[in-house]
Amino acid sequence: MKRILVAVLMVAMSFPALADEGMWLPMLIKRLNYEDMQKEGLKLTPEEIYSVNQASLKDAIVSFGGFCTGEVISKEGLLLTNHHCGYGAIQDHSTVEHDYLTDGFWAMNKSEELPNPKLFVRFLVRMEDVTEQVKGAATAEMTDEERSQAIGKAMKEISKAAEEGNEYTAEVKPLFKGNAYYMFVYETYRDVRLVGTPPSSIGKYGGDTDNWMWPRHTGDFSLFRIYMSPDGKPAPYAEENVPFQPKHYLPVSMDGVQEGDFAMIMGFPGSTKRYLSSYGVKEALDVSYALRIKLMQTKLELLKKDMNADDKIRIQYASKYASTANYWKYLIGQTKGLKRLHVYEKKQKEEGDFANWVAADSNRKEEFGATLNDLESGFATMTDYSAPVQYSIFVPYLTEFIYFTRNFEAMKGMMGEEEKSEALVDFSKSMEEPVKEHFKDYSPAVDQKVFRALIEMYYNEVDSAYRPKVFEAANNVALTEEGEKTSADFDALVNYIFEKSVFVNQERLEAFLADPKAEVLENDPGMLVADAFMANSGKVRALVGEAAAAINRSERMYLKGMMEMLPERAFYPDANSTMRVTYGQALSYDPADAVHYDLYTTLDGVMEKEDPTNPEFVVPAKLKALWEAKDYGQYANEKGELVTCFLSNNDITGGNSGSPVINGKGELIGTAFDGNWEAMSGDIAFEPNVQRTISVDVRYTLFIIDKFAGAGHLVEEMTLVKTPKEVKPAGKKKKKKKSKKA
Known part of the structure; x- marks a missing residue:
């Protein structure tokens, strides 16, 4: 029966999925998703996304504090995540006299970066299918309680064996309601320092009113740096520690996104219940x-x-x-x-x-x-x-x-x-x-x-x-x-x-x-x-x-039966705070009859929402001055607009906050921070017509760091990539389709 179930799982997971739905294990991409991802616009190989033996995208992605995701964006361990993910650390350093929540904070050199003893990041070293070992500990004659104890004991023994002789931590987690088990091995760094954060009037613009809503105009980001011991190992905070040198870091695209562009998100989604009855x-x-x-x-x-x-x-x-x-x-x-x-x-x-x-x-x-x-x-x-x-x-x-x-x-x-x-x-x-x-x-x-x-x-x-x-x-x-x-x-x-x-x-x-x-x-x-x-x-x-x-027990049997009943359907495991990949497109949507929501928002919308009497919609004077002068530098799009946020149809949930949005070439284009109101049922049922991820456009992040905060040295630390424009032969211009706007 064990072999039959494994075969059923492999068949069920091997059928092509809708590009926008599914939180996929990165080690299975080559077998399950790669052909579909190529059709959508992926230019990378599976090994460039996930590899144990060579540097890959996974080596630039961290579990941030165990509750969010972050991405390494420089060879010196500079880390990007959401403002709301760094909120606790920002608050810890804030006082009435030095209110970084209200005013923001920027370290102008590494000596000014602020330590956070309670904060850590975890890199995924590898994952491994251990279904046979775990399920082999249970027998058909066991009661539910006996089965649970036997399974739990086997999971602990497998994790302990993986930790012997190294500094890694390992954990085995059930997938598909306990029909499969995978082990995840991590390396943890505990010296993580605050580098920069915009004021809440940018990082939390719109407050509770705009939370889960589109259109959105929030600069929801913060910067940290990972440090390691002088000999290159994880270590608690110490003055002699040096900036972390990653196996891989994400280059930053200056191209922006267009409707239909490939978009991939890697991160650590917390919990979904897609198979809830x-x-x-x-x-x-x-x-x-x-x-x-x-x-x-x-x-x-x-x-x-x-x-x-x-x-x-x-x-x-x-x-x-x-x-x-x-x-x-x-x-x-x-x-x-x-x-x-x-x-x-x-x-x-x-x-x-x-x-x-x-x-x-x-x-x-x-x-x-x-x-x-x-x-x-x-x-x-x-x-x-x-x-x-x-x-x-x-x-x-x-x-x-x-x-x-x-x-x-x-x-x-x-x-x-x-x-x-x-x-x-x-x-x-x-x-x-x-x-x-x-x-x-x-x-x-x-x-x-x-x-x-x-x-x-x-x-x-x-x-x-x-x-x-x-x-x-x-x-x-x-x-x-x-x-x-x-x-x-x-x-x-x-x-x-x-x-x-x-x-x-x-x-x-x-x-x-x-x-x-x-x-x-x-x-x-x-x-x-x-x-x-x-x-x-x-x-x-x-x-x-x-x-x-x-x-x-019944949920496990129901999902097992559904997989047998629908061998042609793509099944993916519920989120459980382990690394996942979701892929799709940058995509606008129609939330209701006669209503269309565009792909992106701009700084113009920030000013349209401005309300000095409402703390959620106060605009900093310097940001307003930059907008009035249209002083956007290299961060404007081809139309001269400063894009703030954009949409994609990626499948995410809590824990994905701070996840990188990556284009087909493996470059950073944005930072995911929210879902949309029309698809709030998404943790239980994915709705492809309306479910969207809301992300900060990375060019807005860079603009705030450079032009607003005057911390351009941080931008210089990154690798910015701009695709040269193609020279097209002269010809008739196509008429643009008019779009309805909300």
């Missing part, structure tokens, strides 16, 4: 998304109010707010997109075809007969417990002190009769720096308001059997016991926690770590609350544990 779509639409949106909106409203009132809080919470707001708006857009594009009905149609295929053969009935019923039953249980599950996950996540307090759980096991054991002393010292980092960007007053709002929502919207046993201040009575609670009850609970807990006050926590006592830890109201939420989360997870296992 109709039952999963229904659960998300009916319950879970609405709950998440409401919880996050509550927090965002409270943060915004305090951020607007205090510059210190604005800086402290800038990155946290942006991250939450991005996911909140994404969920709103995805909900609308799933409904507008009738994704639930399309999934039902696929499942109906699958059911008919299974029913036509007795062997299929035996293997796949229970698959759809188990999916339906599993998601029905998830729907029943959706509110307890979502609140148990998101309230602790959105409440900073609960999330932070969990870091000190390990101290309980170190507190014995000898309270100051060596382990306890070492742990206390190890937490000194994390405590400083946490409180640097933490406001107890803000967190108190957020927790106060969320805990009341939890109490009012979740049955008492599934609420955490959180304690009141005055009488130690569980908040979840029967009886109506008044506003004063919630106030008393929250006030007591923030007056007494060591985990919400830096001075109290540092004093505790200097002299830790078991009785303080055991009776701390912050720890009691964190423990209550943790215990409740475990109880809620147990309620849906069997359903989750049934869903995982």
